[in-house]
Amino acid sequence: MNKKMKIIPIFVPHIGCPNDCVFCNQRRITGQKNVVAGKEYVRSIVEEYIKTIDKDTDKEIAFFGGSFTAIDIKVQEELLSVTKHYKDLGLVSRIRCSTRPDAINDEILQLQKRYGMDIIELGIQSLDDEVLKLSNRGHNKGQSLEASRLIKEHGFILGHQIMPGLPGSNREKDIKTCIESIEMKPDMVRIYPTLIINDTRLYDMYEEGLYKPLTLYEAVEISAYIYSLYQVNNINVIRIGLQNTDSINEGEDVKAGPFHPAFRQLVEERIYYTALLSCLSEKNLEGKHIVIHSPDNLISYFAGQNRANINKLKEELSIKQMSFKKKKDDIIEIYHDNKKLSSFHKSEIYQNYLTKQ
Numbered sequence: 001m002n003k004k005m006k007i008i009p010i011f012v013p014h015i016g017c018p019n020d021c022v023f024c025n026q027r028r029i030t031g032q033k034n035v036v037a038g039k040e041y042v043r044s045i046v047e048e049y050i051k052t053i054d055k056d057t058d059k060e061i062a063f064f065g066g067s068f069t070a071i072d073i074k075v076q077e078e079l080l081s082v083t084k085h086y087k088d089l090g091l092v093s094r095i096r097c098s099t100r101p102d103a104i105n106d107e108i109l110q111l112q113k114r115y116g117m118d119i120i121e122l123g124i125q126s127l128d129d130e131v132l133k134l135s136n137r138g139h140n141k142g143q144s145l146e147a148s149r150l151i152k153e154h155g156f157i158l159g160h161q162i163m164p165g166l167p168g169s170n171r172e173k174d175i176k177t178c179i180e181s182i183e184m185k186p187d188m189v190r191i192y193p194t195l196i197i198n199d200t201r202l203y204d205m206y207e208e209g210l211y212k213p214l215t216l217y218e219a220v221e222i223s224a225y226i227y228s229l230y231q232v233n234n235i236n237v238i239r240i241g242l243q244n245t246d247s248i249n250e251g252e253d254v255k256a257g258p259f260h261p262a263f264r265q266l267v268e269e270r271i272y273y274t275a276l277l278s279c280l281s282e283k284n285l286e287g288k289h290i291v292i293h294s295p296d297n298l299i300s301y302f303a304g305q306n307r308a309n310i311n312k313l314k315e316e317l318s319i320k321q322m323s324f325k326k327k328k329d330d331i332i333e334i335y336h337d338n339k340k341l342s343s344f345h346k347s348e349i350y351q352n353y354l355t356k357q
């Protein structure tokens with residue numbers, strides 16, 4: 001059985017970043033406005049978390065928020081010497097950071113290796129050079145390909161972060177980015193649909209009518225497609241949508257764009273709704289009672305928040321009633337009057353979504 005993993009987050013906002021991407025205000029995204037990043041800061045956070053996490057739970061220290069490997073080398077070594085100490089003592093099992101593609105080279109990766117870094121997440125965001133330029137990313141697609149190759153070659157776990165809906169992008173470009181990311185074989189991915197954060201150039205562009213964000217519907221749709229592509233390629237998507245922190249909320253630091261506090265749930269729901277609709281739409285189910293036999297952990301996705309999927313299907317197909325029955329294996333079966341109407345394995349749900357678009 002997999003042991004649980006708890007994250008010890010250390011935010012290193014903007015100090016490592018030479019850039020000014022149009023969508024970024026790192027201090028706000030990480031919820032940390034007073035930037036302090038030294039040995040003591042790291043030590044105190046790790047100590048504080050270790051006290052509260054059960055000793056049998058695996059712990060991972062994660063440097064989030066800026067471009068870790070772009071920080072001055074001496075500062076990196078200082079911060080990493082603290083985290084290495086805890087890893088050497090066996091008190092934490094993994095160390096992770098996120099960074100920019102142009103802040104990766106052999107020398108930097110050798111340094112990370114020496115200090116026990118395990119996972120490097122690259123903010124590739126888009127693999128379209130025009131989109132990267134309009135977003136003022138300061139790097140190009142070639143650098144993302146090279147950085148990904150080097151990270152894997154040096155034996156790290158590779159993460160990709162991508163951002164659908166950037167300036168100059170569209171559905172086709174976002175999907176192409178995903179396909180090219182898959183070709184680089186990342187071990188894990190985060191999908192962050194672009195939001196408009198206060199005090200950013202993107203906010204000004206939005207105010208000036210130069211940028212139109214994705215609607216929530218569009219963002220869910222493209223994220224569902226991209227997520228399904230990663231799923232069918234066995235790539236773990238560890239996050240969809242920005243974390244809901246005190247300041248990342250609609251009307252606070254998020255000024256516009258497709259923010260939802262349960263964004264991933266919306267994406268899963270859409271995929272699962274499509275799976276049910278594909279099975280049921282060709283049949284005459286008017287006035288009937290449909291029973292879905294499903295693994296327990298998938299029922300909330302099939303049902304949707306506040307039974308949104310069920311209500312929609314009932315209305316669209318004139319079904320009288322829909323209910324669930326829990327089952328233990330991974331085959332989903334749909335019945336009416338004890339007659340099986342359809343069955344499919346849970347792994348087919350994502351492929352089905354891709355073929356129905």
Ligand code: SF4
Nearest residue numbers: 017019020021024066
């Ligand atoms: S590279 Fe990262 S930290 Fe730097 S400005 Fe862009 S998004 Fe922000």
